[in-house]
Amino acid sequence: MVTVSRAQAHALEAIVAAMVLLASVTFALQVTAVTPLTASTSSQHIENQQAAVADGVLTAAAETGALKRTLLFTHPENGSFYGIDARGYYVDGGPPTAFGTMLDESFLDRGIAFNVYVHYLRDREVRRTSRLVFMGEPSDHAVSRTRVVTLADDDALTEPGTSPGGEPRAVETTKTLESVAAASDETYFIQDGSAGPLYGVVEVEVVVWRM
Numbered sequence: 001m002v003t004v005s006r007a008q009a010h011a012l013e014a015i016v017a018a019m020v021l022l023a024s025v026t027f028a029l030q031v032t033a034v035t036p037l038t039a040s041t042s043s044q045h046i047e048n049q050q051a052a053v054a055d056g057v058l059t060a061a062a063e064t065g066a067l068k069r070t071l072l073f074t075h076p077e078n079g080s081f082y083g084i085d086a087r088g089y090y091v092d093g094g095p096p097t098a099f100g101t102m103l104d105e106s107f108l109d110r111g112i113a114f115n116v117y118v119h120y121l122r123d124r125e126v127r128r129t130s131r132l133v134f135m136g137e138p139s140d141h142a143v144s145r146t147r148v149v150t151l152a153d154d155d156a157l158t159e160p161g162t163s164p165g166g167e168p169r170a171v172e173t174t175k176t177l178e179s180v181a182a183a184s185d186e187t188y189f190i191q192d193g194s195a196g197p198l199y200g201v202v203e204v205e206v207v208v209w210r211m
Contacts, residue, residue: 043141050112050208051143057102058147058206066098068149069170070132071118071202072158073097076175079189081132082160089131096160096168103133103206113138113211119203120190130189132204142209151190151199153178 061067073095074081085091093108094100094116107114116133154176161171177199180186193200 046210047141047143050107050210051145053106054114054143054145054206054208057099057106058145058204061099061102062147062149064098066102066170067147067204068151068155069158069172070095070097070099071149071151071204072155072177073160073170074157074188076157076173076180076183076186076188079187087134090133091135093135094133095170097158097170098163098167100133101167107208111211112208114206114208117205117207119205120200121193122191138207139209142207144205144207146203146205149202149204151177151202153181153192153197153199155199157188 058067061070080088081090081095083090083096090100094103094114103114103116106112113135114133115131115135115138118130118132120128120130122128156172157175157177157180158170159173161169163169175186177188177192180188181192190200190202
């Protein structure tokens with residue numbers, strides 16, 4: 001049986017993410033016309049481009065597991081995300097995870113702001129929204145893309161770590177959602193929504209706009 005080390009897994013994750021992002025950026029550039037455009041048409045093309053890149057980021061993060069690991073990037077003592085602002089979310093860019101790096105490199109480094117929201121059910125029926133990243137109120141030309149992530153009871157919480165290249169990463173701990181839910185002094189910001197092995201379903205929304 002072939003075994004894969006954590007370093008190899010991180011390297012593979014980076015390669016897959018880069019390939020998906022490259023494909024999304026290539027597509028975004030292809031949908032941008034080279035002929036003279038009116039102001040409204042030009043704005044629409046920019047929005048289409050940003051939406052395509054947002055789709056690519058979410059797809060890459062989901063396929064490599066970076067998106068789920070970011071959702072699990074919380075303190076077991078209070079359920080808050082590591083390294084957040086005093087207001088309870090990240091304000092200067094993405095979280096210190098692989099997903100956050102994808103967001104920063106795809107948007108922030110290009111003068112594009114973004115917010116990330118997490119939608120989930122509370123008490124199994126009330127839809128709640130938490131801010132993961134909030135860089136301000138979106139403009140009228142902002143675009144939004146979403147991705148659904150399924151959490152299982154045996155998914156492990158993650159904590160701050162680094163990749164072999166020194167980039168911030170979310171690395172797994174020994175604590176699972178099931179063990180945290182059973183502990184009296186530990187918590188997760190989303191409640192267990194099922195009696196079976198399914199813990200819950202989360203919708204991650206990325207909103208982007210030009211600063």
